[in-house]
Amino acid sequence: MPVVRTHSEAETIAFGRELAGTLPSRCAVLLIGNLGAGKTTLAKGIAEGLGAAPAEEVSSPTFTLIHQYSEKLFHIDLYRLDTIGEVRTLGLDEIFDREAVVLVEWGERFPELMPELSIEVHLRCSGEGEDREIEVIYPGSDSRV
Amino acid sequence: MRILGIESSCDETAAAVVENGERVLSSVVASQLDTHGKYGGVVPELASREHLRAVVPVVRAALEQARIRLEDLSAIAVTEGPGLVGSLLVGITYAKSLCFVSGVPLIAVNHVEGHIHAVILEARGRGEVIPFPTLALVVSGGHTHLFECRAPGQYRLLGKTRDDAAGEAFDKVAKLLGFGYPGGPVVDHLAPFGNPTAIRFTRAKMKGNTNDFSFSGLKTAVLRWVESRGMEQEIERRRELLRTNPRPAPEQWLEVTPAPTLDLLASFQRTVIEELLRHVARAAEQIAAASIIVSGGVACNSGLRQAASAVRLGVPVYFPTPGLSTDNAAMIAAAAFIHLERGDFSAMSLTARANLPLVT
Numbered sequence: 001m002p003v004v005r006t007h008s009e010a011e012t013i014a015f016g017r018e019l020a021g022t023l024p025s026r027c028a029v030l031l032i033g034n035l036g037a038g039k040t041t042l043a044k045g046i047a048e049g050l051g052a053a054p055a056e057e058v059s060s061p062t063f064t065l066i067h068q069y070s071e072k073l074f075h076i077d078l079y080r081l082d083t084i085g086e087v088r089t090l091g092l093d094e095i096f097d098r099e100a101v102v103l104v105e106w107g108e109r110f111p112e113l114m115p116e117l118s119i120e121v122h123l124r125c126s127g128e129g130e131d132r133e134i135e136v137i138y139p140g141s142d143s144r145v
Numbered sequence: 146m147r148i149l150g151i152e153s154s155c156d157e158t159a160a161a162v163v164e165n166g167e168r169v170l171s172s173v174v175a176s177q178l179d180t181h182g183k184y185g186g187v188v189p190e191l192a193s194r195e196h197l198r199a200v201v202p203v204v205r206a207a208l209e210q211a212r213i214r215l216e217d218l219s220a221i222a223v224t225e226g227p228g229l230v231g232s233l234l235v236g237i238t239y240a241k242s243l244c245f246v247s248g249v250p251l252i253a254v255n256h257v258e259g260h261i262h263a264v265i266l267e268a269r270g271r272g273e274v275i276p277f278p279t280l281a282l283v284v285s286g287g288h289t290h291l292f293e294c295r296a297p298g299q300y301r302l303l304g305k306t307r308d309d310a311a312g313e314a315f316d317k318v319a320k321l322l323g324f325g326y327p328g329g330p331v332v333d334h335l336a337p338f339g340n341p342t343a344i345r346f347t348r349a350k351m352k353g354n355t356n357d358f359s360f361s362g363l364k365t366a367v368l369r370w371v372e373s374r375g376m377e378q379e380i381e382r383r384r385e386l387l388r389t390n391p392r393p394a395p396e397q398w399l400e401v402t403p404a405p406t407l408d409l410l411a412s413f414q415r416t417v418i419e420e421l422l423r424h425v426a427r428a429a430e431q432i433a434a435a436s437i438i439v440s441g442g443v444a445c446n447s448g449l450r451q452a453a454s455a456v457r458l459g460v461p462v463y464f465p466t467p468g469l470s471t472d473n474a475a476m477i478a479a480a481a482f483i484h485l486e487r488g489d490f491s492a493m494s495l496t497a498r499a500n501l502p503l504v505t
Contacts, residue, residue, distance in 0.1 A: 035317060036365025040308055056353065060309045060361070062317070063287035064155065066229060068499050080316070080326055089194045091231060125365075 004134045005126070012038050012132055013055055016045015019121070019136065023050075025072065026099045028115045030107045033123030038132050039105045042123065043075050050101060061105075065090060074098075077105040087113055146219040147211070148485065149243075150478025151204060153236030154228025154256045155287065158199035159474035162211035162218075166482035167269035171210035172468065172475040175199035193231035200239045207474070215247040220490070222481030225253035226501030233497035241493055252481040253491040257283050257290060257503045258300065259476035260440040263469040265297065266479035275463060276435035280428055284421060285441030285471075286312035286327065289358050291424060292503065293432045298483040300503050303428050304356025311417055312443045314360035318367050318413055322376075322406065323383035324398070325391075332410050333446045334395045335402060339411030344370065346416045356428055358420065367413055379403060418452045426458055437462045444470040 006012045023029065023046070031039040044055035052073035061067040061077040068074050074095050081087050087110050095102055096115050107114050117139040124133045147170065152159040161172040175195075208215065223240035226233055244251040260283045268275050281292040281300075289306035309317070312329055319328025346366050349359035371380075382401045386393050399407075421443075429437055437460055439453060445467045453462045469475060484490070 035368050056307055059306055060313060062313050
């Protein structure tokens with residue numbers, strides 16, 4: 001998939017809805033990008049696309065660590081955890097083993113604990129305002145699809 | 146009538162005994178226990194394993210301090226949700242076991258309802274009656290919710306955050322500036338040293354429910370401001386300070402925080418507070434509130450407390466004391482009295498509900 005450019009929050013959500021349709025029913029998706037890059041915004045679109053929750057219901061799981069929107073969608077945020085020991089106590093394996101889409105923010109900081117075949121979604125601010133570049137990288141492909 | 150409350154929805158393991166919904170006989174929070182004495186080592190109060198370690202000594206301490214035996218309780222109340230399933234389950238399972246061995250009934254409490262009751266509990270303790278309907282703002286690292294509360298136990302959600310919780314915005318801004326995490330309280334301590342009108346951040350425009358909040362855009366605006374000013378050196382100096390001293394005093398922070406950064410903190414804090422109070426004022430008018438309750442960890446913010454009394458919301462505003470603002474179990478026990486009066490007990494099949502909404 002080439003780099004996608006969105007120009008507003010609404011467009012990022014719309015892209016998330018589209019992306020949701022291409023995701024396997026069981027997968028881990030690492031949402032990678034700086035603060036404010038649009039990770040939670042994209043998660044809103046994916047939740048809508050999967051029919052798991054309306055966009056307004058999806059909020060940041062930074063403090064609560066794990067949000068579950070339905071049997072088929074989990075949204076995890078490891079921002080406030082610093083050590084691998086802390087992350088281990090969350091028992092993420094049990095969630096990755098489910099027949100569900102698992103979105104993980106800041107998961108790339110703990111690669112040992114992420115599933116080997118994770119899909120990566122890189123989000124970057126580009127220019128001023130709400131412009132974003134979004135790139136989806138599927139596992140096992142060095143070249144970006 | 147005395148109720149034992151147990152709370153384990155997120156980071157804190159807590160237990161408390163409350164009498165008649167108005168007097169706190171004990172309130173124990175694991176992270177505040179003498180960590181070297183009771184069960185050794187520093188406890189990162191995170192997830193089920195830590196709750197599992199803490200729940201027994203914490204409940205024992207709460208019962209001992211209240212000088213009460215299990216059998217003499219009217220009920221045992223426990224947080225059912227929202228929160229982390231694994232963490233909630235520790236409190237729920239232990240509460241059920243205690244009920245089973247003692248024959249005391251079990252009451253399930255919503256964590257957010259607990260925050261509202263922290264304020265009602267303290268008012269009753271002072272002999273004050275909070276006039277209803279009340280508008281409740283529950284604002285913490287994990288929540289930013291506005292509720293209409295027509296009577297104790299009757300709630301209607303008016304609005305909530307669509308992205309970051311207000312407390313989370315404080316913590317993230319503090320972290321990106323090198324003040325560590327969670328640094329919300331540091332921002333509050335330093336904000337009075339800066340000019341709150343130095344930087345004008347644009348207000349989030351809400352489509353749809355105008356009672357909803359959004360703090361993600363403000364967080365991003367602060368990040369852009371920081372990136373555009375090449376502040377790496379001063380941020381690194383603060384990180385260095387944190388490495389040598391995990392809890393610097395405000396004076397130490399001031400030594401490594403130049404005036405423009407203090408202005409940024411002050412302007413950021415003012416923007417969040419104005420956003421919260423603007424919503425509160427409008428919603429209070431909508432529901433013709435006779436009072437306002439502000440609760441949750443961000444209720445500790447001194448800037449918010451001062452502003453809430455200064456902007457003349459037209460009705461009395463109630464805040465909890467700091468100890469009952471952050472997660473605690475006294476609020477869970479207090480909220481349970483309403484359920485006790487109604488005979489609203491839980492079956493032993495009670496289970497954790499991560500997304501439990503507060504609606505009646």
